[in-house]
Amino acid sequence: MRMNDNGRTVLAFHRVLPWIIPGACLLAWLAIAEAGLAPAYLLPHPRTILESGYAYILGSPGDGMYAGRFLLDVRASLVRVLAGFAVATLLGLPLGVMSGRLPAADRLLSTTVNGIRAVPGISWLPLALVWFGIGLETTVFLVALAAFFPIYINTASGTRQVSLVLLQAGAMMGVRRLPGTFAILLPGAMPSIVSGLRLGLGIAWAYLVLGELTGVQNGLGAVIMDARMVGRIDVIIVGICIIAVIGRLSDQLLKACLRLSLKSARRTT
Amino acid sequence: MSSKLKVLSPRQTPREHKAPLLEIKDLVRVFRTGGTYLKALDGISLEVQPGEMLCVLGPSGCGKTTLLKVLAGFLKPSGGHVFLRGKPIAGPGPDRCVVFQEDALFPWLTVAENIDFGLKALKISRRRRRELLDRSLSLIGLSAFRNYLPQEISGGMKQRVALARVLILEPEILLMDEPFAALDAQTREEMQLLLLRLWEMLSQTVVFVTHDVREAVTLADRVVVMEKHSGRLKDIVDIDLERPRSPDDQRFLSRCARLNDLLRNDSIACPLKYA
Numbered sequence: 001m002r003m004n005d006n007g008r009t010v011l012a013f014h015r016v017l018p019w020i021i022p023g024a025c026l027l028a029w030l031a032i033a034e035a036g037l038a039p040a041y042l043l044p045h046p047r048t049i050l051e052s053g054y055a056y057i058l059g060s061p062g063d064g065m066y067a068g069r070f071l072l073d074v075r076a077s078l079v080r081v082l083a084g085f086a087v088a089t090l091l092g093l094p095l096g097v098m099s100g101r102l103p104a105a106d107r108l109l110s111t112t113v114n115g116i117r118a119v120p121g122i123s124w125l126p127l128a129l130v131w132f133g134i135g136l137e138t139t140v141f142l143v144a145l146a147a148f149f150p151i152y153i154n155t156a157s158g159t160r161q162v163s164l165v166l167l168q169a170g171a172m173m174g175v176r177r178l179p180g181t182f183a184i185l186l187p188g189a190m191p192s193i194v195s196g197l198r199l200g201l202g203i204a205w206a207y208l209v210l211g212e213l214t215g216v217q218n219g220l221g222a223v224i225m226d227a228r229m230v231g232r233i234d235v236i237i238v239g240i241c242i243i244a245v246i247g248r249l250s251d252q253l254l255k256a257c258l259r260l261s262l263k264s265a266r267r268t269t
Numbered sequence: 270m271s272s273k274l275k276v277l278s279p280r281q282t283p284r285e286h287k288a289p290l291l292e293i294k295d296l297v298r299v300f301r302t303g304g305t306y307l308k309a310l311d312g313i314s315l316e317v318q319p320g321e322m323l324c325v326l327g328p329s330g331c332g333k334t335t336l337l338k339v340l341a342g343f344l345k346p347s348g349g350h351v352f353l354r355g356k357p358i359a360g361p362g363p364d365r366c367v368v369f370q371e372d373a374l375f376p377w378l379t380v381a382e383n384i385d386f387g388l389k390a391l392k393i394s395r396r397r398r399r400e401l402l403d404r405s406l407s408l409i410g411l412s413a414f415r416n417y418l419p420q421e422i423s424g425g426m427k428q429r430v431a432l433a434r435v436l437i438l439e440p441e442i443l444l445m446d447e448p449f450a451a452l453d454a455q456t457r458e459e460m461q462l463l464l465l466r467l468w469e470m471l472s473q474t475v476v477f478v479t480h481d482v483r484e485a486v487t488l489a490d491r492v493v494v495m496e497k498h499s500g501r502l503k504d505i506v507d508i509d510l511e512r513p514r515s516p517d518d519q520r521f522l523s524r525c526a527r528l529n530d531l532l533r534n535d536s537i538a539c540p541l542k543y544a
Contacts, residue, residue, distance in 0.1 A: 163373075
């Protein structure tokens with residue numbers, strides 16, 4: 001940040017910058033709704049959205065169809081996302097490291113992984129439903145499957161690109177292979193690993209909604225699907241906005257956690 | 270001068286009867302690129318005495334870095350033997366530490382953490398580690414920079430840290446791979462003086478690879494000159510000048526001239542000479 005006489009203005013400008021596009025969209029939406037250019041069953045007035053959102057998040061159950069369901073839904077969705085993301089991380093990180101450093105492991109894995117990666121996630125949905133039925137398992141399966149690839153691929157390319165000199169330096173200072181993996185390889189690949197995890201978490205939210213469109217009781221995706229059935233487009237938009245906000249928050253939370261707990265994430269990303 | 274005739278500099282006379290620290294016998298290293306074989310090292314024989322400062326001088330592509338990598342254990346010999354205190358070298362280890370030419374510090378660790386890195390693998394008390402670290406930081410004059418990251422300090426400072434993190438492990442032999450080549454002339458001179466000071470203080474054995482004739486004459490007890498393409502050893506020249514050496518001194522210049530001659534003759538050397 002520049003520290004001159006204009007420092008304060010520059011700072012304020014940078015604060016405002018991220019909100020310009022959302023603000024403009026909101027204004028355009030408001031204008032369209034006020035002018036009556038789009039019917040309410042296609043694009044409700046922002047006021048309606050605010051009211052529905054308020055009822056959904058803060059209302060007490062019984063006030064309306066969706067009133068007060070927010071906590072229940074968000075808890076259900078968070079459990080599914082975190083479980084799926086955890087499975088993806090537990091598989092993607094070690095397999096990625098192996099692919100990045102061991103040519104044999106890379107040859108063993110890359111054809112299969114890239115083959116599976118070419119299949120759109122949505123085509124797993126029918127199979128997952130047959131295998132796991134409607135519920136937690138299907139969603140977790142889809143989320144884990146989708147989040148695995150960015151984590152695996154970024155970890156593999158990150159560890160592959162760690163400079164040979166750093167590994168040689170470790171070897172000459174008496175660091176053996178397994179400790180070296182944690183002391184040199186993973187920190188050295190940290191920028192890539194962090195991007196992989198962030199992409200993975202992002203895509204986890206996308207596949208969460210897909211997994212919840214199948215008729216589960218609770219969850220943010222379930223609410224959206226349910227609202228479509230009964231024609232409550234305002235609730236669909238509320239759901240979309242909530243997922244956008246929570247997705248963004250969870251990304252920043254992940255980044256903050258990594259930076260807080262890992263030196264290499266703090267200092268090189 | 271024959272490479273077999275070993276004339277020790279005055280400094281080493283008392284050590285004359287000691288066994289060599291490092292013994293290289295008929296060392297061969299071959300690289301295969303596509304279908305062709307390249308002999309980077311061909312029949313190198315050499316002894317390094319304890320406490321000696323030995324420079325390996327040669328143009329780029331002569332195999333001097335390959336030699337250093339074999340000594341470090343990063344490369345395996347294709348033929349011949351390398352013994353450290355009579356034991357064959359098997360892989361890299363903290364008894365033979367390298368200062369690399371390029372940036373080899375861990376970018377996610379501070380200056381102090383980089384120097385401390387190798388100590389962690391040793392079983393020594395936290396207090397002792399702290400003492401060693403503080404001493405080491407003051408030796409290289411970077412106590413005030415202990416909490417800086419590598420990206421925040423200059424190239425010369427980075428090489429000081431690279432030197433400190435291996436000296437703290439008290440290696441039997443310090444291997445240096447053109448460590449000052451990327452620095453500006455003034456910083457390079459400072460680093461050479463620092464190295465000489467530490468070398469004298471710690472009586473550290475050093476093998477120093479360089480393509481810079483003046484650097485070799487400034488530092489070395491003996492200079493090993495390598496041939497340009499054959500991977501063979503051309504000559505070993507004693508630099509029997511007392512330290513500190515002044516680069517304006519006539520004797521300094523004459524040693525430089527002699528080494529320059531050796532390097533120049535190279536291009537017209539008859540390959541049959543050593544066959």
